[in-house]
């Protein structure tokens with residue numbers, strides 16, 4: 633933790649661009665478990681979250697993905713996963729796959745801080761999926777994300 637100018641406690645935010653850069657005490661499985669819990673009720677399966685983290689850091693030919701991990705006492709209190717899509721123009725270069733703040737740390741501006749930092753760190757445009765009824769939608773809109781298209785899927 634560090635003190636900000638208002639003397640409130642602000643968790644450190646670590647940018648992780650490879651498996652070697654994980655902060656001490658946190659690994660892929662631990663981060664996936666944290667996200668699986670903190671994303672509720674909008675969580676993906678643990679397996680998909682792990683796959684997303686691995687893809688973000690190790691996908692061949694799509695370098696530039698990263699994680700943001702905010703820690704307090706060596707434990708994650710918030711995290712964000714940004715993948716490279718490998719595309720450009722008609723599809724944005726980056727996909728903000730997950731962002732979550734531990735329930736007891738919410739409504740203090742940490743979610744906003746992470747998304748703002750992610751926008752700074754990412755090269756190129758960013759897309760994300762958010763449920764229509766997820767309150768996070770308002771946060772994204774306030775930070776400048778717009779919604780021009782409805783996402784449609786054909787599920788096989």
Ligand SMILES: CC(C)(COP(=O)(O)OP(=O)(O)OC[C@H]1O[C@@H](n2cnc3c(N)ncnc32)[C@H](O)[C@@H]1OP(=O)(O)O)[C@@H](O)C(=O)NCCC(=O)NCCS
Pocket residue numbers: 670671672673674729730731732733734737738739740741742743744745762766767768770771
């Ligand atoms: C979405 C999420 C990441 C937001 O994190 P957060 O740290 O609570 O976000 P912020 O504090 O930056 O902003 C949230 C609200 O608190 C308010 N807020 C921000 N700073 C504040 C402060 N210092 N004091 C009081 N309120 C504050 C914001 O105005 C915002 O209000 P509103 O959205 O109700 O209008 C978090 O709620 C979460 O983890 N949700 C579950 C997972 C999820 O849905 N993730 C997104 C889908 S992938």
